[in-house]
Amino acid sequence: MVFSSIEFLFLFMPVAIGAYFVVPRALKNHVLLAASLLFYTWGGGAFVFILAASIAVNYWAGGFAAAAREQGNDRRRAIGVAVGVAANVALLGYFKYANFFVDQLNSVGDALGIGTIAWTNIGLPIGISFFTFQSMSYTIDVAMGRAERLRNPFDFALFVSLFPQLIAGPIVRYHQIADQLRDRRTRIDDVAEGVVRFAHGLVKKVLIADSVAVIADAAFGSNPSDLTTGAAWLGVAAYTVQIYFDFSGYSDMAIGLGRVLGFHFPENFNRPYSALSITDFWRRWHITLSSFFRDYLYVPLGGSRGSTAATYRNLVVVFLLTGLWHGANWTFVAWGAYHGALLIIERVTGQRPTEGASLPWLRRGFVLLLVMIGWVLFRAESLPAAVEYLRAMFTFTGGVGAAVGDVITVKATIALAIGAASVLLPGRFVAGVELQQRVGAVPAVARAALMGLALPYTLMVVASGSFSPFLYFQF
Amino acid sequence: MRRTTAFAYSIVAALVFLGPLLLFLAGMRSDPKFENRRLAPAPDLEITRLLDTAMYQEATAFFVDRVPLRDLGVRVDAWIDFHVLGDTPNPKDVAIGKDGWLFNPVTYTATCTDDLPDPELIVANADLLMSVLAESGRDVAFTISPQKRTIHPEYLGGLKEQAACAEEHSTALHDALLADPPTGYVDTWGILLQASAEGEIVYFRDDGHWNFVGAARSAAAIVEQLWPGAWSEEDVVVGEDSERAGNLALQMGLTSTETITPVWVEREGVTVLASKTQAAKQTPAVRIYRLELAQGATAPGVSTLALGDSFMGFTAEEHLAPYTESLVWINWRTIGRSGSLSNPAGRPVPEAEELLLDTLAGADSVIVQTVEWEVWQRLSSMRLTYLLLASLSEDLPHQDIAARGTVVGLPADVSLGSGRPFLVVRTDGEGTLNVRLLHRDGPGAEWTEIGRGESPRSDLAVVDLRDLPTTGESAIRIRNVDSSQIEIIRIVRV
Known part of the structure; x- marks a missing residue:
């Protein structure tokens, strides 16, 4: 069940939030937990048992590690952390990557004539990449003393399964909301700000991301030999807008929903296409994931404290895993390696400003170009398809072609223009945050326009998405 | 945000998101005819299906088809797309010409x-x-x-x-x-x-x-x-x-x-x-x-x-x-x-x-x-x-073959005469009729399959005899039904 669906907007969300506000404070977490498990089961069915098992193992591992820390027993604490991390990595490895690795082994075995492994593909539990990372953060945070362990397993289950961020993030680390899990209050301001933030995200997702998606889909779905240079660039531009507005829109909705329920989730995006360097980009894009990898992998590996070679090695490891986290495909590995390589080049050349650099517009344009090239790797079905696509981008052929030309509607063009124009905004202007928090006449008018015009229109577009008439009218 | 503004936004959100559900509970429905199709049936809600995603899909389809004001939303969005933007809201099914x-x-x-x-x-x-x-x-x-x-x-x-x-x-x-x-x-x-x-x-x-x-x-x-x-x-x-x-x-x-x-x-x-x-x-x-x-x-x-x-x-x-x-x-x-x-x-x-x-x-x-x-x-x-x-x-020029059996010989002059010849076999048996066309050079020689019948229905098979060789012997082999259940073996000319 996606947030931009009729069933979520007009059935699940009002019932869940309504019930949350109606019940006494002592029962609010229970209501939220029940709603979250229903939300998961709605789309994931029996995979809810995987989620439940993950909750149980991590609750035990965190408790064990926290107790060991309180007793000053570092060895037992390390065992608790190791069990928690290993359980999550194993879960993720089995459900998300086993099919991929068996495929690779079978390809090699087939090529060498040494046989293949008989294997039935495993289904992927939705949101597994997010809930395993959140669970890991709990074990590590309580083991390190960053936050107190939870004594109530239902509160922990709620932390892992909380529906606003369960299937698409942001990745909320335990210490960031530990206090809120135990005690929080929702004021009218929280509800209003949350609603505005949610509406902003919904508008971004439905009006911008979904509108330009048809162009990206047509371009990346085209036969590479039919893809003209113009169509290829239009397609990657559309995808650049789509992925940002889709993902950040979803994060806005999650943050807004969390706020309505009294939670303060971390920000996940900060104008990433205004980055002055790739280093800067990764401080602005999917912030909760990059900071998770930084704090729980890069720093423990030694970060940049060791030799130059060790730093580069750490970067490569982190970014290969970042790529792989996004999906079990070589395209994601290549995308991670590409970004890792760019970061190393920036370190070697010393060109990794995050602010105050000279020629900022030129830098932003160049970084955006590099990011767009990376999106080709990310979006293509396979590495050969990515290579073909890149070839089309950089080998001049005229026109746009019928496949892409057919889907360039006025609506898609406007959405693409608005999405692209967001790059031109001042570097620190994050519309969602401004709309949610800023005081003054201009933000007030913008909020009113959002709630009074954009939101109703967006809901009509959502309704239109469900329109499924029968063609043979009268017959 | 001022308190009154915050209150206003909260009310607006409640109305927008909770409103359709309240109207639904009050019995209001989207126009059931505006899509000219049968609405999704009521979901089969059972405790034993709690982990069955199909149950949730059924519930979703049921609700979505009936949620109040959906028809209005579709119509207004289509109107804006067509009359304001000049677009088709449904490019897969409708394209706009001149x-x-x-x-x-x-x-x-x-x-x-x-x-x-x-x-x-x-x-x-x-x-x-x-x-x-x-x-x-x-x-x-x-x-x-x-x-x-x-x-x-x-x-x-x-x-x-x-x-x-x-x-x-x-x-x-x-x-x-x-x-x-x-x-x-x-x-x-x-x-x-x-x-x-x-x-x-x-x-x-x-x-x-x-x-x-x-x-x-x-x-x-x-x-x-x-x-x-x-x-x-x-x-x-x-x-x-x-x-x-x-x-x-x-x-x-x-x-x-x-x-x-x-x-x-x-x-x-x-x-x-x-x-x-x-x-x-x-x-x-x-x-x-x-x-x-x-x-x-x-x-x-x-x-x-x-x-x-x-x-x-x-x-x-x-x-x-x-x-x-x-x-x-x-x-x-x-x-x-x-x-x-x-x-x-x-x-x-x-x-x-x-x-x-x-x-x-x-x-x-x-x-x-x-x-x-x-x-x-x-x-x-x-x-x-x-x-x-x-x-x-029955209304076309035809010639019935009286013989019954698994392999039935065809007359030697089938490919002669006017009109394109077809062989029709009909059964009152249960199985799906399967007819193969066979040919051999002469008595004692091995039968070779040279064609197959088509079955427009399980009780019928039709074989196009247009290219039947004029020399040697031809026959059909009937499978899946007993020879006693064969009603008609008929050569029809068109």
Whole structure:
């Protein structure tokens, strides 16, 4: 069940939030937990048992590690952390990557004539990449003393399964909301700000991301030999807008929903296409994931404290895993390696400003170009398809072609223009945050326009998405 | 944010998101007819299905179909897309041409492929189908209704490039039809091309079909084919302009209408009555018309079967029915493909095929009409032709074979004589009949399989004997049913 669906907007969300506000404070977490498990089961069915098992193992591992820390027993604490991390990595490895690795082994075995492994593909539990990372953060945070362990397993289950961020993030680390899990209050301001933030995200997702998606889909779905240079660039531009507005829109909705329920989730995006360097980009894009990898992998590996070679090695490891986290495909590995390589080049050349650099517009344009090239790797079905696509981008052929030309509607063009124009905004202007928090006449008018015009229109577009008439009218 | 503003936004959000649910609980529903389909049924909610995602999908479909104000949302969004942005909200199903003319993209995308059969094969198959009907003693008319884009390409506008490839196939098909017309062929295609060339509008703007003017012109040619001299322009009535919602506008979610001119036939002393049989009740795709004749009034046709698609819907009652005492229009979709019988909504109609054969048995005239883009698929299969061939075999030149057994020898002179020979086998057994054609050089030699029968239905098999060798011995091997359950082994010539 996606947030931009009729069933979520007009059935699940009002019932869940309504019930949350109606019940006494002592029962609010229970209501939220029940709603979250229903939300998961709605789309994931029996995979809810995987989620439940993950909750149980991590609750035990965190408790064990926290107790060991309180007793000053570092060895037992390390065992608790190791069990928690290993359980999550194993879960993720089995459900998300086993099919991929068996495929690779079978390809090699087939090529060498040494046989293949008989294997039935495993289904992927939705949101597994997010809930395993959140669970890991709990074990590590309580083991390190960053936050107190939870004594109530239902509160922990709620932390892992909380529906606003369960299937698409942001990745909320335990210490960031530990206090809120135990005690929080929702004021009218929280509800209003949350609603505005949610509406902003919904508008971004439905009006911008979904509108330009048809162009990206047509371009990346085209036969590479039919893809003209113009169509290829239009397609990657559309995808650049789509992925940002889709993902950040979803994060806005999650943050807004969390706020309505009294939670303060971390920000996940900060104008990433205004980055002055790739280093800067990764401080602005999917912030909760990059900071998770930084704090729980890069720093423990030694970060940049060791030799130059060790730093580069750490970067490569982190970014290969970042790529792989996004999906079990070589395209994601290549995308991670590409970004890792760019970061190393920036370190070697010393060109990794995050602010105050000279020629900022030129830098932003160049970084955006590099990011767009990376999106080709990310979006293509396979590495050969990515290579073909890149070839089309950089080998001049005229026109746009019928496949892409057919889907360039006025609506898609406007959405693409608005999405692209967001790059031109001042570097620190994050519309969602401004709309949610800023005081003054201009933000007030913008909020009113959002709630009074954009939101109703967006809901009509959502309704239109469900329109499924029968063609043979009268017959 | 000021407290009053915050309060206002909270109220707005509650109204927007909770409102439809409250209205739903109060019994309000989205217009159940605005999508012209059956709504999703109530979900089967059971505790044992709690982990079954299908249950949640059912619940979702049930709620989404009924959520109040959804129809309003769809309509307003479509209006903004079309009238403000100039876009189609549904590019897969509707494309916008010049001056607001709407086209169904499938009419050019479906035939823009190199996998289409040769036009000559389609024409030959059409000829065989119509020959079976004609040689069984019936008057026949066969016509292909051209696409809107074929007749009015001047309104394609920016769609011309996409439609160009399909246009080549259209021209090739029309040329093949004119070069070697199938039995009973009526060139409504040429008539409408001519009308369009003379500046006449013969298709709707908001609909994929011919308008009543185009339908009347086509009907006139069909009537002339079946009942020469019966059509009179004096019987043609042109009504007052009225407003009509086209199927493509509705497909976009629009409520807009276009001004149309109704044209129909009124013959003196003749009243058309629409009646329904059990099959017709179950499916909107079978319609039956009968005449009430005043004293002295007559109709040239007695019992007419029309096998046609939605184009027939604009001419069956208005123009054709007044000429025949009974007209049964059966939609191609009702008789289904590959034996799957269903009406356009996908519900099975097992009676439809029986109705087709029963009506055919009593019909003295048969009209076969198909739209251009679907003729490639409809007439590349021999299923319908073989079904009718088997059904009408008694009325066609035939020769029964009395022998029964697993292997049945065929007469030596099968491939001689006039007419194309077919072998029909029918059983009253349970299994699906399977017939193989065998040949050997002489007694004692090994049988070799040289062909297989096609089974339009499980109890029927038809073998084309056209290329049967003239030397040696030929036979058929019958599988899946016992020889005692074989009703007929018959050679039929068409």
